[in-house]
Amino acid sequence: MIGGLFIYNHKGEVLISRVYRDDIGRNAVDAFRVNVIHARQQVRSPVTNIARTSFFHVKRSNIWLAAVTKQNVNAAMVFEFLYKMCDVMTAYFGKISEENIKNNFVLIYELLDEILDFGYPQNSETGALKTFITQQGIKSQLQTKEEQSQITSQVTGQIGWRREGIKYRRNELFLDVLESVNLLMSPQGQVLSAHVSGRVVMKSYLSGMPECKFGMNDKIVIDKQGKGGTTDEAGKSSGKQSIAIDDCTFHQCVRLSKFDSERSISFIPPDGEYELMRYRTTKDIILPFRVIPLVREVGRTKLEVKVVIKSNFKPSLLAQKIEVRIPTPLNTSGVQVICMKGKAKYKASENAIVWKIKRMAGMKESQISAEIELLPTNDKKKWARPPISMNFEVPFAPSGLKVRYLKVFEPKLNYSDHDVIKWVRYIGRSGIYETRC
């Protein structure tokens, strides 16, 4: 199991050091600093073995978090834990920075004591933690007995992510379907790989312990219903809109065995914002933009670049925050750009032409052309021609996912599904959206 956990600033100074196991000594702190943080080379692996001690690290801005062990631990668990640790810290005091960590070091030690015992991760849901690790300096006597047992039963209980007795005057929930669409396209316009990784993020403000059921246009579910249904037509019409989900994962509140057997998504949600599910699709993806590059080398000191982008969705919808990044060689001396729409600039420090368009409706086309002048070099190494990448945001889900329903049942309190105000929003963003040139 995890033998110790260290947090360093960018200089390699220790901000937090907590040792859980006897086999980890103080010298481990220095070993990591010397061999990883101060190493000359780029980090070649997130797991480092130094003198039979293994170090797992993640970096958040310029803060290093390192977990140390001498045993054959579950490596995936250690990284998941480190991410979780970051989440918990962010939930408590915001951005992970040297300043914040120093300001909250007592809190962090308290958290580390609670969520890691002898190197075994314990309940690390912020909802639960915040009920008893408060930094208010509560005197232990002030809590009533019921309060105490409520806390402990929540921390250890089956529904560790939600406390009892939550009340809202207005029961409300927000669903955000956030998708990032990833593309790798050849210069000839052939899709080399494309996939959507999506997340359903829920903000719930619901009283009591509500039982929820979530439905979407999952092909497997709809086909099943279609078979059971009376008319073939119903099956066909809904079948058109259904999507094939390659795989999905759920927040721990979702009953996985039920999903496995009936493919229904039922759960008691945590209070406030959380990620209900993640999914991935690869079939029938709507690619919102197509990039057509044309690069011509005119002699040894000049390049001509022409890039056309085409929007490929309903004309009534508007894409926003469009940015096309066209890489330029390292020996670029000057660039002249002409674009039909938006603004384009050559950024020497980033070795790229950045073309920004605020808004663009569907089924439109725009173009940029640039002349790049090069300094003659005798460097034999050819320019690697990095791909042209794109960023954008569109108000629909490129996977085609639709939320069909989210039903809420709370048998003990007297509000029904109809009383809950529900909001659904779809946002499609570019993930890694690249076209080779």
Place this chain on the structure above:
Amino acid sequence: MEWASQLCENRGLGSKMTDSKYFTTTKKGEIFELKAELNSDKKEKKKEAVKKVIASMTVGKDVSALFPDVVNCMQTDNLELKKLVYLYLMNYAKSQPDMAIMAVNTFVKDCEDPNPLIRALAVRTMGCIRVDKITEYLCEPLRKCLKDEDPYVRKTAAVCVAKLHDINAQLVEDQGFLDTLKDLISDSNPMVVANAVAALSEIAESHPNSNLLDLNPQTINKLLTALNECTEWGQIFILDCLANYTPRDDRESQSICERVTPRLSHANSAVVLSAVKVLMKFMEMLPKDLDYYGTLLKKLAPPLVTLLSAEPELQYVALRNINLIVQKRPEILKHEMKVFFVKYNDPIYVKLEKLDIMIRLASQANIAQVLAELKEYATEVDVDFVRKAVRAIGRCAIKVEQSAERCVSTLLDLIQTKVNYVVQEAIVVIKDIFRKYPNKYESVIATLCENLDSLDEPEARAAMIWIVGEYAERIDNADELLESFLEGFHDESTQVQLQLLTAIVKLFLKKPTETQELVQQVLSLATQDSDNPDLRDRGYIYWRLLSTDPVAAKEVVLAEKPLISEETDLIEPTLLDELICHIGTLASVYHKPPSAFVEGGRGVQHKRLPARAGSGESAESPDVGQAVSAVSDAPPAVIPSQGDLLGDLLNLDLAPPTSNVPPVPSSMQMGAMDLLGGGLDSLMGDESETSASHYRTEVQSPQPPECSERELGGDVGGSPAMGVSLGGAPVGMPAGLGAAPAVGGGLGDLFDLGGGVGVTAGSYIPPKTVWLPAMKAKGLEISGTFARRSGVIHMDLSFTNKAMSVMTDFAIQFNKNSFGLAPAGPLQVLTPLSPNQTVDVSLPLSTTGPVMKMEPLNNLQVAVKNNIDVFYFSCQYPISLLFVEDGKMDRQVFLATWKDIPSENEAQFQIKDCHLNSDAASNKLQGSNIFTVAKRTVDTQDMLYQSVKLTNGIWMLAELRIQTGNPNSTDLELSVKCRAPEVSQYVYQCYELILRN
């Protein structure tokens, strides 16, 4: 004062959020100030002071002097302050054990507190204080807490048992905590169950044979129920524990799989990977024709792909595991090639791993896509990545024959880029393509030759030289090309020198008339001017061959080369199976068994995949019978990937490589035996396989060429043609010959010599004894002994045929044994054994085989097969065989370990009538890897403190007392201390054996 002024400033900012002030550098006299503040009456001030103490502690300052003052603050109703004091205690209690006792009362009192959070806090902290006296007091409160009404306290107490066990295992057993812990598996609260499982699993690891977890269908059912309800972390503990269970039959296996599959949809990647581990393991038991088997295979792919959308660090862990899964069950991901395409922004460690998996998945169906990608990668920036991509193209060519032509043309395109390292890498892989498809692509040689000058890396130079030598007859100016390399012969690396030597000899055999001078030049460079024994020996062998029998030389040097295998970089199958059992863990990330990086006995037992249903084991000789029949299937050649980043990282500090290194087929044992390796390889005409070369194929049973069996005498001018060409040679030779006596004795002797090289003081090797009398084995008599040479365990066998008919087809197999000894390669009895003939074979052994405790511990059951029958016998090996070369313990560590091992583990022995003085004894023992850590002389006694490490990582410490004053008392006294006391007796036997011989 600085502090005061800072505090004032902070007040201006608001009193709370400015704890960072505690990190400011301090000055002399600080401890004194803190002391005063800690003893202040004001609570706030006290708390501030404790915070400052903790901050100093974090930065690494020694604030242990404040111990009593901090402990005084413990009695408080402020929970935050209490936790801070506890944190301090955990850090310093060990250095101040007496003072730590002061805290006991508060702990005991807190364990009775009405608030469950405080009860749990107390028991949690107490378990972290590693002071004997405190642990005594811990027992009663812990017992209560294990049965506490509050689940939060129980789950904390469960972990505390593991803590206590780590400090004092005996105490935990005596107090019956293990039983209470077992009861907690049936607890109503899932988190208590999960923590109890975690604690039990950990304790069980240090007692391999205790059957502590006692997994049976009932407990498994309880675990599976808890699995649905507990936290994500708890699910991981339970799944990891489940993976250690072996279902009784395929039906149970299937029902567990069914209940585990829903976990594949969990958001936590570790839960998913642990579930994959359980499924991969239990799948082994399912019949392949079962519908469910196919369903399961289909279900595994999507979650594995989803892991690749996690954060990069997790992606890396996932990819290392997928690499194993793809090798074990290629069918799972065969259609998912695209997801492994490299993204421009992937971190380099993700890129390299993806590339590896792409090659494994490459097949005729997707090769076009793969090649297009690889070509793209070859123009990237990162040098390592580009090199690997180029190499990958070569591997595709070798793997998918249909693509070879396209691969070669892609490589030629890349050579045209003239980027230096791309060209070199391309040449190295083209050499392998030539090996795989002889006489097909030689038209490109001209292009390769153009780049001769730009090659500056030994591997590329060696590859190019090989090509020139191999195709000398087609390259007009081959002699010029090779001659140009000869100029700087002594500045080249060994790899290049060896290759150059071989290439020129080939050239000479192909075009004898024009190249006499050249070959003489290289032979004299290699034999007379070089200090490198490898080179000298190879030179002499060629010289001899050429001067004795040029026809034979031609047959040997220009022999048909064995084809190189298609699959490269495969992990050796038994290791792969073991790693599959470790999916998700560090072992799967390093691709090494835990014993290679975990110290001590913990978790080093080898895990095995369960056997498929229906492969019933016969009662008499389990495993052996059926295994022998499988032996004839030669294990696939394994090629260590040189670019393996992690491997390199690990080797950095794991040196010297001991038997922990994964088992390798015999052809690779040459590391320490280059003399033999280089020589034999080249005799086989397998020149590209020098010891340092990257690609390595299995050298199939190196059959000694006829000529070398002949006595070579002094008659060098045996053949007239040679006599002329080597006219000057004999003059220089006699001295050289003396230095290489092996040459005269034929290859058999060479083999022995090779084996002996590298043994320092010479470990004691018992004489061969008859293990299997001819009476019992239809005329086959086997005698043998064991030896450890240059870190490799060998079983030296003599087979004598006392029957009337010829014996062939020998194979050998071991039953499971205490230390996992297993043949590291097939038994190589090369020629049929005719009646009354004896053949000596040295079989290298690895220690990564299946483990089962034997009685006696050093018993080894062996099965040998030949064309007549299968024969069984058992023999006992001296345990000194398992003593590894890096068994010398640091003095400090020795002291600490000696104290750490309980005295009941100490065993006393007497060695009678031994006339050695302490130095002689020490030397003798060192030869068998028993290392003297320290020596002390008290009165008339010399005491040697010695350490020994076994291949499975167990340390043994010994104290050897030798009387120096009285010549009449010749008895030595030996006391051995070890965590596994049952070994002591065998260690004593070794001492006896070694000291007496």
